[in-house]
Amino acid sequence: MTKLALVISRWDPQPWIDRFQHLAPELDVCKWPDDNISPGDIGYALAWQPPEGVLAGFQNLKAIFSLGAGVDHILREPKLPDVPLVRVVDPDLTMRMSEYVCLHVLMHHRQQRLLDADQANTEWTERPQWSASAMRVGVMGLGELGRDAAEKLDHLGFQVNGWSNSAKQIDGVTSYAGKSELDAFLGASDILVCLLPHTPDTHGILNRDLFRKLSSDGPLGAPVLINAGRGKLQVEADILASLDAGELGAATLDVFETEPLPTDSRLWNHPQVTLTPHNAADSDPDALCRYILGQIRQHEAGEDLQNTVNRQTGY
Ligand code: NDP
Ligand code: OXD
Numbered sequence: 001m002t003k004l005a006l007v008i009s010r011w012d013p014q015p016w017i018d019r020f021q022h023l024a025p026e027l028d029v030c031k032w033p034d035d036n037i038s039p040g041d042i043g044y045a046l047a048w049q050p051p052e053g054v055l056a057g058f059q060n061l062k063a064i065f066s067l068g069a070g071v072d073h074i075l076r077e078p079k080l081p082d083v084p085l086v087r088v089v090d091p092d093l094t095m096r097m098s099e100y101v102c103l104h105v106l107m108h109h110r111q112q113r114l115l116d117a118d119q120a121n122t123e124w125t126e127r128p129q130w131s132a133s134a135m136r137v138g139v140m141g142l143g144e145l146g147r148d149a150a151e152k153l154d155h156l157g158f159q160v161n162g163w164s165n166s167a168k169q170i171d172g173v174t175s176y177a178g179k180s181e182l183d184a185f186l187g188a189s190d191i192l193v194c195l196l197p198h199t200p201d202t203h204g205i206l207n208r209d210l211f212r213k214l215s216s217d218g219p220l221g222a223p224v225l226i227n228a229g230r231g232k233l234q235v236e237a238d239i240l241a242s243l244d245a246g247e248l249g250a251a252t253l254d255v256f257e258t259e260p261l262p263t264d265s266r267l268w269n270h271p272q273v274t275l276t277p278h279n280a281a282d283s284d285p286d287a288l289c290r291y292i293l294g295q296i297r298q299h300e301a302g303e304d305l306q307n308t309v310n311r312q313t314g315y
Contacts, residue, residue, distance in 0.1 A: 136189055198230035
């Protein structure tokens with residue numbers, strides 16, 4: 001029987017094994033490494049940050065599933081087997097990310113960090129509050145996650161712009177596409193939300209040159225960065241320099257150049273930074289095991305896999 005191997009770093013594989021055993025007891029699912037199974041037995045690898053060389057050793061793979069929406073953690077494997085690579089596209093994950101984006105856009109828009117400080121100082125300060133329609137939110141990446149977040153921000157009343165490789169038609173969202181329209185998009189962004197994948201094209205895109213092109217005449221007085229895409233999209237030294245120089249007013253960061261974020265990073269204690277530990281949209285074992293099982297059953301029945309990654313573009 002075709003075996004499934006969970007090749008996972010940093011997460012506990014047991015909840016995934018338990019879910020698979022509950023949903024499909026007929027399937028043979030192991031966590032890798034397993035002393036009783038040889039690499040050639042593995043038909044499907046389910047991977048999160050697989051250690052280098054492990055996937056390359058599975059000679060009879062039929063497909064690799066990323067246990068998240070991103071695939072940079074798999075594409076970094078230099079000898080990746082030439083089989084379909086499938087990523088997560090699932091309403092549970094999408095909803096989690098939209099919750100995160102709306103929470104943090106609203107937090108900055110409603111000046112919640114200042115109000116928290118007022119409360120901590122027992123100060124009744126009546127701060128002016130503008131409406132959502134006065135705020136321009138720019139979403140970088142209008143894929144599965146960016147599109148949903150942009151639509152929800154539009155429903156909340158924000159002016160929403162989006163930037164992607166190809167132009168999009170999304171109700172309530174003004175689409176900017178490609179490098180030639182990036183500066184215009186940035187100039188129309190009071191709050192910048194980044195939901196790009198990490199690829200050779202997007203590496204380090206969130207840098208000081210880019211921050212200086214953001215709108216500085218929005219209601220907050222200085223632009224805000226929210227990055228929940230990947231840490232390697234951002235240059236952390238530039239974020240700190242731009243915050244210190246007033247080119248950025250605040251930042252919410254869920255992802256970091258190095259994870260976990262080193263304890264000596266100045267980001268931890270910066271008064272204008274809100275940090276979360278890469279949990280904007282957690283991969284839920286129940287939702288994602290159902291998604292993966294559905295795909296494997298279809299594939300075993302001779303149908304095409306969905307949401308496969310283009311290895312040329314890296315997403
Ligand atoms: P998609 O592949 O569906 O969307 C990617 C979007 O980025 C597309 O709109 C694409 O444009 C655009 N894009 C890619 N490269 C470029 C470029 N060079 N210039 C302009 N636009 C570009 O991905 P998802 O929306 O599903 O996920 C996005 C990322 O979110 C993941 O790759 C992952 O890194 C991150 N993520 C983070 C999580 C967290 O907890 N922090 C959880 C889940 C995901 P086009 O549409 O034209 O192709
Ligand atoms: C993902 C993530 O890519 O959680 O899904 O980062």
